[in-house]
Amino acid sequence: MQSHPPQEFYLKETNAHLEGWKFNGDNLKINYDHVREMQFVYVRVVKAIDLPENDVTGSCDPYVEVKLGNYKNTTDHLEKNSNPGWNKVFTISKDQIQGSILEVFVKDKDVVNDDYIGRVVFDLDDIPNMVSQNGGLLAPQWYSLEDKKNEKAKGELLLAVWMGTEADDVSHLDASESNICSSVHLSPKLWYLKVTVIEAQDLQPSDERPFPDVFVKAMLGNQTLRTTVSTNKTTNPTWNEDLVFVAAEPFHVPLIFSVEDRIAPNKGEVLGKCDIRLQHVDRRLDRKPLNSRWYNLERHILVEDEKKNEVTFSGKIHMIICLEGGYCVPDESPHYSSDLRPTEKQLWKSRIGVLELGILDARGLLPMKIKDGQETTDAYCVAKYGQKWFRTRTIIDSFDPVWNEQYTWEVFDPCTVVTIGVFDNFHLQVGEKSRRDSRIGKLRIRLSALETDRIYSRSFPLLVLQPSGLKKMGELHLAVRFTCSSLINMMHIYSQPLLPKMHYIQPLTVSQIDKLRHQATQIVSIRLSRAEPPLRKEVVQYLLEVGSDTWSMRKSKINFFRVMAIFNVFVDVWRWFDRICNWKNPVITVLIHILFLILVMYRQHLLPSIFLCLFLFIAWYYEWKPEHPLHIDTRLSQADNVHPDELDEEFDMFPSLCAADLVRMRYDRLRSVAGRIQTVLGDLATQGERLQYLLCWRDPRATVVFAIFCLIAAFVLYITPFEVVAILTGFYVLRHPRFRSKLDSVPLNFFKRLPERSGCLL
Template identity: 65%
Template sequence: MQRPHPPEDFSLKETSPHLGGGGISGDKLTSTYDLVEQMQYLYIRVVKAKDLPAKDVTGSCDPYVEVKLGNYKGTTRHFEKKTNPEWNQVFAFSKERIQSSFIEVVVKDKDLVKDDFIGRVMFDLNEIPKRVPPDSPLAPQWYRLEDRKGDKIKGELMLAVWMGTQADEAFPEAWHSDAAAVSSDGVSNIRSKVYLSPKLWYVRVNGRYPEVYVKAIHGNQALRTRISQSRSINPMWNEDLMFVAAEPFEEHLVLSVEDRVAPNKDEVLGRCVIPLQNMNRRLDHKAVNTRWFNLEKHIVVDGEKKKDTKFASRIHLRICLDGGYHVLDESTHYSSDLRPTAKQLWRSSIGVLELGVLSAQGLMPMKTKDGRGTTDAYCVAKYGQKWVRTRTIIDSFAPKWNEQYTWEVYDPCTVITIGVFDNCHLHGADKNGGSKDARIGKVRIRLSTLETDRVYTHSYPLLVLHSSGVKKMGEIQLAVRFTCSSLINMLHIYSHPLLPKMHYLHPLSVTQLDSLRHQATQIVSMRLSRAEPPLRKEVVEYMLDVDSHMWSMRRSKANFFRIMGVLSGMIAVCKWFDQICHWKNPLTTVLIHVLFLILVLYPELILPTIFLYLFLIGVWYYRWRPRHPPHMDTQLSHADKVHPDELDEEFDTFPTSRPSDIVRMRYDRLRSVAGRIQTVVGDLATQGERLQSLLSWRDPRATALFVIFCLITAIVLYVTPFQVVALLTGFYVLRHPRFRHKLPSVPLNFFRRLPARTDSML
């Protein structure tokens, strides 16, 4: 009999790692590596060589250096026909993996058949000096080469050898023993790296003063105005076209004025190329000066496009770089930065965020190598404009990174995102560039949920939703600390609007923001993919939640139950009040009568009582305040009990690639769900329209009754003290069940009989 599998543990676990190797020293923005476990490394910096002996028949050599420590071996690049080469490469060997008492640094000559031995330098590990950052860097020295017998020979090698930690400045660019199996082509892919998102600007183009329209192109973005309504030789548009551009501005803005001479046939009347670096930079809503630009006419001669020397025309434009907006490239729910583009508008920072990426446990095999499952994991963290990437740990299901990174914080209501990926570009496996780094999981932490100056050490579950269901891919252990430099400044931030002023003074439409966000994510992913090592497109898009706007039945259910969860408190209060009105608990109802009587006789106590009650509730809940950062919740996301077909629909391509019968079934299901939503929205609209019809005379008898009722009520309220009215109303609402009728009340019956606009709908 097969034993049932134990349920997967998706919970967040608090951990107690052995953090730090040194206290906090110096500037808080300087990484002190006190949020990670200290790891010892043996560093060898190979600088250069001189006077190397010739090995080839040509009288020269093709030298490279091989650093060997036990079973681990690292090699530098080789130079052709050079006896005085300069490498300046660093090798790092983890102290945990040292299996020898000696380091051997060998200089070899690259050959087609067998590489020739030139000379070597040996070091005893017991004599290696220790260096603790922030000590000054260890100066390299010249060492005379020896032959295999230990005799001095011609040639010298400049080296520096020391024991250090991962806080050493040589650590990010070093070759690591963790990557001993990686080919020379893949070494750059395993290094840790810090990236900066390009500074993004909104470009606003406003054209002023046949069927003529203007088409504007910037990079892969293309927009066009409407056809001018002024059918003359001086057409006008007065339309804004918005683009996203990244500094440094590599691509020009291209404007062309075109005439629609026939359906699907346009004739270019003129074009101009505008360099963006020369444009005005706007910080507020004030209009910038307009300029006239010459339009160049192009003619085709012998199949080639040539510029016509004749003057074509001019176009009147207002072009500016809008620095007062924040260019959205992330999901608005998980923004890590809300500052405007222009640095002049930035407020001072309020603190520092420090992240220690410690280790991972229980990672799943992501690919197959030599007939067995393996994973080459690395982490990416994104906050603000700064992206960081840890080094890749080769072939390990429990990698240890122990790398620490620091960010300035300008707004506490922001989110840092940490993703774990499998490196699929090692071992020369991606010759054609077709493979993608696989997702292992993602963690989001909102800074406003963290207490200041507290170190949070937790093991977060790495969850990924596949077409087969939610799957736990392992756990990642992080250390997080949010340090506040000024509590007053941070509290003052809560009174400011979330986005810069321009988003409220001259708001962009939702459609425009969605289009601009798509353009921004494309630009960021393209720029970061060109870095070395590249941060690939699939990684950037996963971190920026590019697909979060796509339809999902699972997400729709989750959002519906989130709304019900929010309303559950109000529903519970209504049920409690209904029980009081129906005297389910007579003692509670009598106490409510007494409280009600006091508040009516002393109305000045109503507001203080409400706020005192809210204060007491807040103090009462302090005992159950959250002690851990939020994490991915499978139940909240409805990922643990989702139907397989709904998952298949969520992971379907756009447009769909499924057979027509499946698409028909899903379409019918979507119509059913949309029909229920449509009914609810229609009911809400009906209630609102009934309120409007009270005074609209759509039903003249009902409006007449309501107007007379209002007149009588006004007279009664004028001559009757407020306390008497409140007492009578309250006692009527709280009356005993024997005085109640099961039929609906008169006001409710009257309201339900009011007309709505449903009668006019087809």
């Protein structure tokens, strides 16, 4: 008999008083009585780096100008500073806004005319609305500057733009406290960039290779994809292949193409290159066909290891390039998705509710580091749902931190998951920049498992699987409520496809989706790590489940027992039926006979009776419906009794860093497990092949016997009433054990003698 996990691993219900939350029965209201419904556009300009120097003066005296319609305001200029810091907030009343484009210029102060350095442009429709949030300011992010031709200019600007109310606290903007204060982060807007490489013309290969093996290599940031080598070995090769990338707004990184001649494995000679700015690429919301375009290829000629200023024409390439707005670009595991909307905002449906989360406190956190000779923990929480990441303030030197911070998200699909992680801040002191924030624990709450308009106040155990085994790091006290604005709209969502339509009209392959999700995760982690305060890479990847798809013995056992748990239902039904057939309880068996006769004689009521039984079964289990949200199950996770060697294998790097003999042992163990799985799959294939060969004359005698049986059965069933056949069959199955033989039945013996294809294998 299996032992149950310790009581400390279970979720606990609490009735704590929630400061800042008002209770009225089961209603939860945010205490915003002091907030007037007056909205503003906030522009927080923090600093800039790597600004260009003036060609005449040899220095830079930069300042920032904010322009929105008739509104214009500037910061002070800083003399001779290519890396200036302003840390100033501009407040623009929404009632006074007369434009839709917000421009933030960086200029160089001059005596006569100020020099233009660059700008950052925002569309007001894309500015995040923080009116409904009650904690943390939007974290500034780095933006590349653009010149007057919308090309990338030198320098970057750190700023944040959001829509808020006058209640937003914009006074505490000291950068030295950025690692302590709460903040709000936004994931970048992600697109699928689809490139269809059609053909090239007028290529100019070297004289030594007049018939080149040409392929196209496309690069977007750290993403590199290649076409196959063209089968048309001429100067006009063709491909007709699709390449798909993940692109993030704002589009600072150009898409670079190079047409190359493969002269050796993994080595090619560049025949021509071209750069394409994504700002000028077409955007598509559906499968509407797009016009293809020809792009000129250029080649730089090397002379004395230096590039010439001129470039030469080296051919043309024919392609279709578009940003796909009809797809959902996931950066999370598909099992824990929090956002299933397409990229383009025009395709979004109306929200169905609001998710309110209160991060109250934690209890019994373990010490995570030693500071000044004493064990301590500086804890903070990060909550992720959709594109919004909320980070609480850091509570310094406390094993029982109290946050009492509240956050809200708009909900567009109830079949989504909010993820909350607890971390130890390792970046509060000088000299600790190279260290990583330690993981204290993580939990997930599935919205569909929550009752609407009900407050769940629970203390969740923070469990972490370490190389030494399962460890409880403390408890996190949360209050959560999912409020539904329209029950009809929410029920309608259940009838809709889980993903946007483009995923079904023009689906991507499984391997493509996995690779693109990995790229999306890398883009999000890099972008958020450059915010101020940064949401560090290890934090983002931990919440996004990076590396969770690697193989381990423990995860294999988990999936095996999950499958067995499903089949156990059928096994239990079969065991119950076997007890009925063997007359273990004669009274129940007689009742089953009577019920069977009723259903056969009144077979028109068979299906209604089945559905009525299902309804009664559901109604019976209402009394035992779950009272807690879904949470970590240590028994299901196979974490409470996992073998130390299996844990060591799971935490090993990829590729492995272990000794050769240990890797050999684990490889042999993996071969043993895979061999058993292979045997089971072979047995399943054997049964299917026997059914197939029953009709295909592979065994002529068996096929003749089965054909004669089918003919006789058809004749008997034609002249015999259905009730008689059903009653005789049922009584035969339910016959008393004294009339049963311990040997296999004739049909089973016949089936086992049918041929199968295992003899055809090497």
